[in-house]
Amino acid sequence: MRNPGGQAPRSRAAASSARPRGTLILDALERLLARAPMSDLDVEAIAAEAGITRTRFYAYYASKDDALAALLHRMIDVRNAAYQHPDSWFVGRPPEVRPRDSVRRAIKMAIDVAWPHRFVLREACDLWTAAPAVRGAWLDVIDAAASQHQAAIIRERERGVAPPGGDARHTAQALAWQAERLSFRTWAQLPGAMSREELGDVCLEAYMRMIFLDDDPDPERIP
Secondary structure, three states, X not given: OOOOOOOOOOOHHHHHHOOOHHHHHHHHHHHHHOOOOHHHOOHHHHHXXXXXXXXXXXXXXXXXXXXXXXXXXXXXXXXXXXXXXXXXXXXXXXXXXXXXXXXXHHHHHHHHHHHHHHHHHHHHHHHXXXXXXXXXXXXXXXXXXXXXXXXXXXXXXXXXXXXXXXXXXXXXXXXXXXXXXXXXXXXXXXXXXXXXXXXXXXXXXXXXXXXXXXOOOOHHHOO
16 A cells, blocks of 8 residues: 555554654653553663663663653653643733633643653652752753743733732742642552542642632733
C-alpha cells in the first residue's frame, strides 16, 4: 500500500528508529515510570526499553537522574501548551467571561495536559530535594509555572478585578508550590489523596481566594 505521494508508508518500527535516540530514551523512561518508581530502575533497564545499549545511553545522559531532568524540561513545553491555549485564563480573559469560569477552565486544561505525565511528575516531586540533577530541572518547571501565574495576576490587578495585594511573584509562587504538593498526593495515589476533580476544585478555590479575595467578582461592577 502506498500513500498519495507514491511512497510506501514506513513501518512503526522504522518511524521510531528515525527519531533522535535522546528522545527515544526519554520516551522509554516515561513508559517505565508508569510501571515502577525511579528507585527500582537502572540505566540498563532504561536502555533496554529504548532498544539501545547501556554504553549508548551514556552518550546522551550522564545518569538516570539526568534523563529524568531532561524529561522534566520537556514538561515545560507540555504545560505551556495548556498555559498558552487561546481559551486559557493565563493568556487572557475576555471582559464578558467571569473570572471563576475562566480560571476553572484554565486549571482543568493544566490538569488534563499533565495527567498523562503524572508518573514523571510524581518522581520529580519525590526526588527533587535529594537528586541535584532533578532539583534544578524541577525548580525550572515550577518557576515557569509561577511566571505564567504572575503575569495573569498582574493583568487582573491592572484591570481592577483583582484587588491590590502583596507581591504578585510571591502569590504566584505560593499557588504554584501549593498545587505541586497537592498534585503529588494525587499523582502518587497516596492514602486520602484527592481525585482529579477534587484537585481541580480545591485549586480553583485557592486561586479565587488568593488572587481575587472573592468567590467570583463581577467584572461589570468594576468602576
